[in-house]
Amino acid sequence: MRVSVIGCGYLGAVHAAAMASLGHEVVGIDVDEAKVALLRAGRAPFFEPGLPELLTEAGAAGGLTFGTDIAAVAGAKVHFVCVGTPQMAGEFRADLTYVDASVTALLPYLRPGDVVAxxxxxxxxxxxxxxxxxEPTGATLVWNPEFLREGFAVNDTLHPDRLVYGLPTDDDGVVTPAGEAARAALDEVYATPLADETPLVVTDYATAQLVKVAANSFLATKISFINAMAELCEATGADVTRLADAIGYDNRIGRRxxxxxxxxxxxxxPKDIRAFMARAGELGVDQALTFLREVDSINIRRRERMVELAREVVGGSxxxxxxxxxxATFKPDSDDIRDSPALSVADGLEKQGAHVVVTDPQGVANARAKWPNLHYADDVLTAAQDADVVLLATEWAQYRALEPDALAAVVAHRNLLDGRNVLDPAHWRAAGWTYRALGRP
Structure with a gap:
């Protein structure tokens, strides 16, 4: 099938390459000429494991092209809208400028029977x-939410844990004939994962739109819950990691x-739960999501607490x-620094007078562009040279594998803050380090 992908950022570039690898003829469209030039050359404009190989293979096979001219989508049967929905400046609401512009730009090229997903x-x-x-074009709109995890996006696209189709329904909630035809087109697009028995949920527009924000809100709530417990553990001397182990054995809760x-x-x-709260307010059901305000607040407090902990470790100033x-990145196996807890803490430390040196396997260039007030190093030992305290802020595998003695050779003082609770306290303390972490004695 010939398909188009509008927007070639984290979601769109991966989706385009994955659809081409499944045998479809794919054209990707983006307004960013530099990004398109990289994609045409088979190079990913951001770090995502497995994507460069996918781009190279799909490009060599001739089933994947990229451009900036929306007219190139003509003749495609299914058009995937993959543009960003950032948080509006000064508000919690989502900015739908790019979504609206993409759909509007598609209208002249839609034919009866086409699908906009x-x-x-x-x-x-x-x-x-x-x-x-x-609808006036004769095409059909469906909502097909994405569930990608950065660092695993290629696998999540080729081998999704579920597919969701939000189809048009009549007043009785029955899928319309146009909706059934659109479903058949999506089934053809996703024939390979469906053949692998990927679960499929077919539902209405509203439910399909709620799935992603509901999933993200649940995940954010779970993360903030254990961080709230960490605050209590700090006040009582309890160990939050042992607490998490104990409650995680309950299969209704789980350890993940x-x-x-x-x-x-x-x-x-962060932006999805805020937009969710804003939309609930517009619908008059804001009380249903007031708990998300505390979820967001707990998340921010952990960053502030880490700055306080660093100050305590170095003697009060x-x-x-x-x-x-x-x-520097918000998670490992990515170069994404958006709303990064690591950089938020680094900036907080710098504002209190510290000389902060940040390192990251993939995120230094992006971090330097957005946070020029900080200092940067290409490797751990350079960053830790003469350091009074070392803070592990993103749980990259190479940081989890660090050896205390190697780091001790370059620092001024053996103070370690484990911002992700992934290191072995006994191992580091045995090597003469002061080990501190959020929620641990």
Whole structure:
């Protein structure tokens, strides 16, 4: 099938390459000429494991092209809208400028029977509004939310844990004939994962739009819950990691994402839960999501607490102290620094007078562009040279594998802050280090 992908950022570039690898003829469209030039050359404009190989293979096979001219989508059967929905400046609401512009730009090229598949995360009600624009062309709008994890996006696209189709329904909730035809087109697009027995949920517009924000809100709540427990553990002398182990054995709760530390960041969870709250307010049901305000607040407090902990470790004042921050990205296996807890803490340390040196395997260039007030190093030992305290802020595998003696050879003082609770305290303390972490005695 010939398909188009509008927007070639984290979601769109991966989706385009993955669809081409499944045998479809794919054209990717983006307004960023530099990004398009990289993609045409088979190079990923951001770090995502497995994507360069996928781009190279798909490009060599001739089934994947990229451009800036929307007219290139003509003749495609399914058009995937994959543009960003950032948080509006000064507000919690999602900015739908790019979604609206993409659908509007598609209209002249839509034919009867075509499918416009929204994948962007949008406030509930958006699909219903956009459907009114699409329907006069004879095409059908569906909502097909994405569930990608940065660092695992290629696998999550080729081998998703579920597929969701939000289809148009009549007043009785029955999928319309146009919706059934659109479903058949999506089934053809996703024939390979469906053949692998990927679960498929077919539902209405509203439910499909709620799935992603509900999932992100639940995940954010789970992370903030254990971080709230970390605050209690600090006040009582309890150990939050042992607490998480104990409650995680309950299969109703589970151990995954019960890892106390600096909390969540990135381009999805923070802005999605805020947009969810804003939309609930517009619908008059804001009380249903008031708990998300505390989820967001707990998440921010963990960053502030880490700055306080650093100040305690170095004797009460950060002025003139050298701090090595290991990690700049919001998570490992990514170069994404959006709403990064690591950089938020680094900036907080610098504002209290510390000399902060940040290192990261992939995120230094992006971090330097956005946070020029900080200092940067290409490797851990350079960053930790003469440091008064070392802070592990992003749990990259190479940081988790660090040996205390190697780091001790370059630092001024053996003070370690484990911002992700991933290191062995006994191992580091045995090597003469002062080990501190959020929620641990």
């Amino acid at each position: 929204g994948k962007s995360t949008v406030p509930v009600g958006t699909a219903e509004r956009l459907a009114q624009l699409v 994402f019960l890892n106390a530390g600096l909390g969540f960041g990135g381009g999805c969870l 950060l002025t003139g102290k050298r701090v090595a921050v290991l990690g």
